[in-house]
Amino acid sequence: xxxxxxxxxxxxxxxxxxxxxxxxxxxxxxVLVGPSGCGKTTTLKMLNRLIPxxxxxxxxxxxxxxxxxxxxxxxxxxxxIQQIGLFPNMTVEQNITxxxxxxxWDKERRRKRARELMELVDMxxxxxxxxxxxxxxxxxxxxxxxLRALAVDPPVILMDxxxxxxxxxxxxxxxxxxxxxxxxxxKTVIFVTHDMNEAIKLADRIVFMYDGKILQAAPPEEMxxxxxxxxxxxxxxxxxxxxxxxxxLNCSDxxxxxxxxxxxxxxxxxxxxxxxxxxxxxxxxxxDNKNYLGIVTIEDIRDHGEAGQPVEAxxxxxxxxxxxxxxxRDAFRILVEKKADYVVVVTPENRLxxxxxxxxxxxxxxxxxxxxx
Amino acid sequence: xxxxxxxxHCTLILTALGFIIVIGMLLGIISxxxxxxxxxxxxxVDILQTIPSLATLGIIMILMGGNQKTVITGIxxxxxxPIVRNxxxxxxxxxxxxxxxxxxxxMTRAYQLFHIDxxxxxxxxxxxxxxxxxxxxxxxxxxxxxxxxxxxxxxxQGIRVSSMKLILFGTAALMVMALVIDGIMGLIERRLYRRIxxxxxx
Numbered sequence: 001x002x003x004x005x006x007x008x009x010x011x012x013x014x015x016x017x018x019x020x021x022x023x024x025x026x027x028x029x030x031v032l033v034g035p036s037g038c039g040k041t042t043t044l045k046m047l048n049r050l051i052p053x054x055x056x057x058x059x060x061x062x063x064x065x066x067x068x069x070x071x072x073x074x075x076x077x078x079x080x081i082q083q084i085g086l087f088p089n090m091t092v093e094q095n096i097t098x099x100x101x102x103x104x105w106d107k108e109r110r111r112k113r114a115r116e117l118m119e120l121v122d123m124x125x126x127x128x129x130x131x132x133x134x135x136x137x138x139x140x141x142x143x144x145x146x147l148r149a150l151a152v153d154p155p156v157i158l159m160d161x162x163x164x165x166x167x168x169x170x171x172x173x174x175x176x177x178x179x180x181x182x183x184x185x186x187k188t189v190i191f192v193t194h195d196m197n198e199a200i201k202l203a204d205r206i207v208f209m210y211d212g213k214i215l216q217a218a219p220p221e222e223m224x225x226x227x228x229x230x231x232x233x234x235x236x237x238x239x240x241x242x243x244x245x246x247x248x249l250n251c252s253d254x255x256x257x258x259x260x261x262x263x264x265x266x267x268x269x270x271x272x273x274x275x276x277x278x279x280x281x282x283x284x285x286x287x288d289n290k291n292y293l294g295i296v297t298i299e300d301i302r303d304h305g306e307a308g309q310p311v312e313a314x315x316x317x318x319x320x321x322x323x324x325x326x327x328x329r330d331a332f333r334i335l336v337e338k339k340a341d342y343v344v345v346v347t348p349e350n351r352l353x354x355x356x357x358x359x360x361x362x363x364x365x366x367x368x369x370x371x372x373x
Numbered sequence: 374x375x376x377x378x379x380x381x382h383c384t385l386i387l388t389a390l391g392f393i394i395v396i397g398m399l400l401g402i403i404s405x406x407x408x409x410x411x412x413x414x415x416x417x418v419d420i421l422q423t424i425p426s427l428a429t430l431g432i433i434m435i436l437m438g439g440n441q442k443t444v445i446t447g448i449x450x451x452x453x454x455p456i457v458r459n460x461x462x463x464x465x466x467x468x469x470x471x472x473x474x475x476x477x478x479x480m481t482r483a484y485q486l487f488h489i490d491x492x493x494x495x496x497x498x499x500x501x502x503x504x505x506x507x508x509x510x511x512x513x514x515x516x517x518x519x520x521x522x523x524x525x526x527x528x529x530q531g532i533r534v535s536s537m538k539l540i541l542f543g544t545a546a547l548m549v550m551a552l553v554i555d556g557i558m559g560l561i562e563r564r565l566y567r568r569i570x571x572x573x574x575x
Contacts, residue, residue, distance in 0.1 A: 048477065050473070050476060050477060070479075071479045071480070071481050072479065073479070074476070074477055074478065074479035075478065075479030076479075079474070079477035079478065081470060081473055081474060081477065082470075083468075083469075083470030083473075084470065084474075085468070085470035085471050085473055085474030085475075085477075086471075086474070087471060087474070087475070087489055087493075088471070088493065089489070089492040089493050098478055099478050099479065102478070102479065102480065102484065145474075148478070158477075
């Protein structure tokens with residue numbers, strides 16, 4: 001329903017939006033995200049012609065915005081800004097019905113609409129309708145800001161960092177509310193933010209902008225799973241790891257690689273010596289090519305071993321073992337169910353990759369949650 | 374006691390004030406809508422106020438003859454500055470967020486001016502009107518020299534006949550007039566500021 005066609009914009013010779021192409025479906029919640037100066041706000045404001053574009057075109061339902069009277073165009077596109085911008089000389093009700101008044105709705109219809117809209121966000125009409133904006137909290141003010149944008153039921157709503165000036169708790173509840181309203185009223189929303197959390201929470205599709213270009217446009221899940229560019233990965237930071245924690249973390253991510261190994265030709269006494277040095281009660285046996293052979297435990301040496309005998313004869317091959325590509329959850333389950341001290345991780349070529357212990361799992365989880373540890 | 378002179382004085386300044394408000398706000402709005410004109414307009418009204426009011430009246434009298442119109446014109450020219458300046462400042466100080474919202478809602482320039490900018494600037498404009506009103510009262514005193522009458526005539530007559538009674542009557546009447554007008558307008562001003570949630574300036 002909305003189509004950006006090679007839209008460009010420069011300020012004083014330096015381009016801020018470069019040949020942007022983007023199609024937005026009806027009822028879609030699209031979030032433009034990116035570092036400051038990436039052109040996301042400019043991209044938004046060219047839609048309702050608050051900023052004139054230099055080249056290209058934007059079509060709404062097949063009709064170019066350039067061919068429409070800018071005031072009429074804006075009245076039919078909801079607009080919510082960061083600084084809220086309620087009119088301080090008007091009451092809450094007058095603020096909500098400012099566009100209906102311009103469109104010459106009669107008083108009865110306007111009042112009915114204000115009542116309806118205030119019900120949507122659980123604000124009591126009789127309590128708030130005649131208050132002035134200065135008497136409201138920041139969160140209430142922005143609720144009214146949103147209602148004002150919805151007043152004439154426009155199919156498209158533009159929101160320019162609408163919640164970034166609010167405290168985290170208020171922001172959270174307004175995010176929930178706007179998402180609910182968008183679904184309930186089936187609005188097309190274009191939302192600008194620099195907050196990836198907000199984008200992930202709200203978007204049907206995230207459009208990542210950088211240096212005036214769209215680097216990737218994809219649903220949040222997909223963008224987190226496979227960011228198209230290093231810049232996106234960096235911008236998303238810990239979100240990437242978080243989502244991998246949830247469903248993509250595999251054994252190679254959670255294993256430790258510095259482990260005590262021994263070759264099968266070594267003698268039992270050397271083996272005991274090594275175990276006491278590392279303070280462990282078993283060693284992983286590998287041949288000279290790092291091929292995994294099994295493990296040798298202190299119990300086996302004590303019960304069956306003879307001094308001077310190579311450990312080859314004492315190798316156990318039934319130790320718990322997983323592949324590097326296997327899901328981390330599998331290693332975790334084995335550790336818990338078999339009450340094992342560790343799980344050996346091998347590559348598809350049966351080479352030793354590492355071991356997973358309870359402490360290596362906690363380390364991996366900690367770094368996924370709080371960044372590189 | 375020449376009470377009719379009190380009435381005459383009141384008529385003079387109220388008539389003048391009517392013109393001042395219309396012309397002053399108009400100039401203020403023009404200087405807001407066309408920022409290039411701001412400087413020339415403000416400079417001219419500024420200069421008008423630096424000319425001694427008696428000289429202003431004299432010059433106008435030579436051009437227009439001695440009558441009440443001359444006095445009114447003089448008061449208007451002399452008292453324009455506070456209204457022009459406050460109108461301009463008031464309109465320019467409307468928050469950019471409010472202006473952006475107004476534009477984003479699809480208001481035309483004129484609609485925004487009358488429904489948003491002017492109502493929000495009005496308290497400050499009103500302060501300008503209040504200052505102009507008080508200034509007019511004293512400027513009108515000189516009106517007697519150009520045939521305008523008013524309380525200046527009472528005081529001047531008192532000086533000529535050495536009548537303390539007349540001088541004091543004229544002076545007291547002027548002071549009461551100034552205090553009453555200033556007081557009433559101050560009250561209105563306070564309500565205006567409070568209505569849009571602003572602090573009342575001292």
